[in-house]
Amino acid sequence: MSRALAILKDVFGYHAFRGRQAEIIDHVAEGGDCLVLMPTGGGKSLCYQIPALLRQRAGHGTGIVVSPLIALMQDQVAALSEAGVRAAVLNSTLSGAEASAVERDLLAGRLEILYVAPERLMTPRFQDLLERTRIGVFAIDEAHCVSQWGHDFRPEYIQLSVLHERFPQVPRIALTATADSVTREEIVERLALQDARVFISSFDRPNIRYRIVEKDNARQQLLTFIKAEHLAADGTHDSGIVYCLSRKKVEDTASYLSSQGLNALAYHAGMDAGVRQHHQARFREEEGVIMVATIAFGMGIDKPDVRFVAHLDLPKSMEGYYQETGRAGRDGLPANAWMAYGLGDVVQQKRMIDESEADDAHKRVSSAKLDALLGLCETAGCRRVRILAYFDEASEPCGNCDTCLEPPATWDGTREAQMALSCVYRTAQASRVHFGATHMVDVLRGNASEKIRQWGHDKVSTFGIGADRSVSEWHAIFRQLIAHGLLVIDHGGHGALLLGESARAVLKGETQITLRRQASKPAKSGERTARGTGTRTDHTAGMDEDALANWEALRKWRTETAREHGVPAYVIFHDATLAELARSAPDSLTAMAEVPGIGAAKLERYGDAILEALASV
CATH class of the missing domain: 3.40.50.300 (P-loop containing nucleotide triphosphate hydrolases)
Known part of the structure; x- marks a missing residue:
């Protein structure tokens, strides 16, 4: 852990790990396989970047990161490069000459971390290239893509089990931010991670x-x-x-x-x-x-x-x-x-x-x-x-x-639920055809339209019995009855409604139904709500005039620097780091090194320019 903490501080500029990061990093660095479930923003990247750096520097070889996301690869490589890490990417955005140069660096052992798209990884040519390369770790990001039950299935991910078959000695870490229990089971099965440790962090994003x-x-x-x-x-x-x-x-x-x-x-x-x-x-x-x-x-x-x-x-x-x-x-x-x-x-x-x-x-x-x-x-x-x-x-x-x-009010909607369910039953019984919610609302409110009369629904017992409720109120009721499973939408029936299995108990008065009351109308455009998050001022909250002036000077410097480097501003420094610089106004490189988010490479590259920007205020 001392080596891992040194990398965390020197490369990424942070002083302590969060949550289970340290445990995961230690396990992978020691050669173990694992599946990591951690919410977006929880620090997943460090869980494979630091083990990759540890193992590469210990002579095990380059860390290979499999990702389907071109934009993420580019951002991660740009951020790593800014932090002094020898990182590269292989995907469809590179020219033939650029890709060949990356492959030469890989073979020569000059890369610490390489990001690669799954399509490229699975080609016979790249597999042969890996056979001639020292590999420290395989990281499979967005691992839910392997599951046919997941929300973003990618067929090429199914083939990634070959990594375990061809490189059994190389540890693997699979990571995802969203996977229910069924998806998790398939990730384990598809990637042959049955013997791997599973780390599940809290999915909560309290912010x-x-x-x-x-x-x-x-x-x-x-x-x-x-x-x-x-x-x-x-x-x-x-x-x-x-x-x-x-x-x-x-x-x-x-x-x-x-x-x-x-x-x-x-x-x-x-x-x-x-x-x-x-x-x-x-x-x-x-x-x-x-x-x-x-x-x-x-x-x-x-x-x-x-x-x-x-x-x-x-x-x-x-x-x-x-x-x-x-x-x-x-x-x-x-x-x-x-x-x-x-x-x-x-x-x-x-x-x-x-x-x-x-x-x-x-x-x-x-x-x-x-x-x-x-x-x-x-x-x-x-x-x-x-x-x-x-x-x-x-x-x-x-x-x-x-x-x-603002807890929503609830009310006993049993009577209205019985009306709605009975209306679905009566109209279907009268016409042998099922209809959608809009038609049901017209019947319940007694709207004798041409369509209502055509089907004879102005003669059913539920016609007009719900006239005391508005169209929007009835739509809210039908929406909730569907969510409760009391009504189901007909397969291929263009939104037609059928009674759910639990509807009979409600119609017979055996079950009470509690519904949400409709929310009041929102504030008019431009009115700031009483509980507005105030996110526009979060970074500068509590800053005095001097700190605010520092903040503006640092933002201007960051924008110009990012433009020169051809990267997003947050790749240079995140807002949180910039805000801390503005508040603390360090007057030396030694003091600046204590600011979270400033590693050794960034301190050397930008330290003097930051001091100059602060001094100009």
Whole structure:
């Protein structure tokens, strides 16, 4: 551990390990295999980077990191290079000459860490290259990609078991931030890690505030949220990611936010590749950019200061939601996970599952995963407790999610549930056809439309019995009945509703149903909420005038330096390190060495320039 701590301090600039990092590093450095489950922002990278450096410096060879994420590889290699580590990457972005140069360095033992895409790793040519190379450790990042039950299955990952077969003496560490018990079991099976130790850290991200609102003009709700929580008085705003399901919605939302004065860009697979790459580069390198994207964006983005992740459409699973929201607040400072959700989202996701080409087993698993996410959306209890329970972790109410901060009112909805369930039964009985929630609401409210009369549903006993409740109230009731399993969406029935197995007990009065009351309307656009996170001032909280002046001078220096080096600003120094420099204002290199995040290489490279920047204030 003394050697590991020395690397932690000299290379990365930190004085102590967090959580189970030390235990994991010691195990791998000693030649052991392991599976590591640790949330985004929990320090997974150090768990393989430090053992790789330890083993390379002990003569075992280069650390090989397998990653499917080009952006993450580039960021990690840039950060390692800045810290004085001999690191390189092999992926499709390199020219033939560049790739050959990296391979020569690998064969010559000049590399400490090499990042490689799984497709490249599995080629016979690269396998032969590895046979002629000394290898210290294999790190398999994003290991959930190996599981067909995971949310991001990658077929090429299945072949990674060959590493154990061809290089049995090389320790392997597989890492992921999101995997339920079924996914974990498959990772172990697929990667032949049956004899490996499993390290499961807490999945909790206490700095993230989870908030889920009922859809009511979601685009306007999004703007209200951003202005209330992430807009400064000078008009600048935080970096954030907004996820949409369709490409058209991505473009429309980005255009709308831009028209409202926000710095918003679009990103989806159908865009021109050059434009897409330019937008991604701007998001990585500039401050205060909002990326509106499909889920094709974000994996591997190592940007630490994303202050919010918003969803305008329901994700496919709890794993997907947790991974996507986990891209906020990687620096450990307060961040928001915000989502607008409605009944149409449920119908759309169910339809996508039903119309997919997956077999019945996969469809059942996908439906169960979606149901778990619906339970999160509709819970009246702590969001965080629900999320952590999904990953088999017990917890107490967090006090930092919307349902903890403003507990939703509940009410006895048994009578209304009986009305809704009876309406589904009566209309189907009358017409031998099943209908969706919108049609049910029209029947219950007594709306004698042409369609209602056509099917004779103005004659059923449930016609008009729910006229005392609004359309939005009935939609909220139907949404919750689906989440409770009392109603199910018909396979291939275009959103048609069927009675669930537990509906009979409710109809017979044997079961009482408790429902959430509809939330009150959100504040108007631009009104800052009473419990706003204030993320715009977190870095400078408590700073006096001198420290604030230091902060601005250091930010200016960092921006110029990052531009010169062609890397994002956070690769030079994270905001947390910059803020500590601003507060402590070290007047010597010795004092500066004590600031977290400044290792020996960065001290030598940037120390004098930092002192000069501070002296100029």
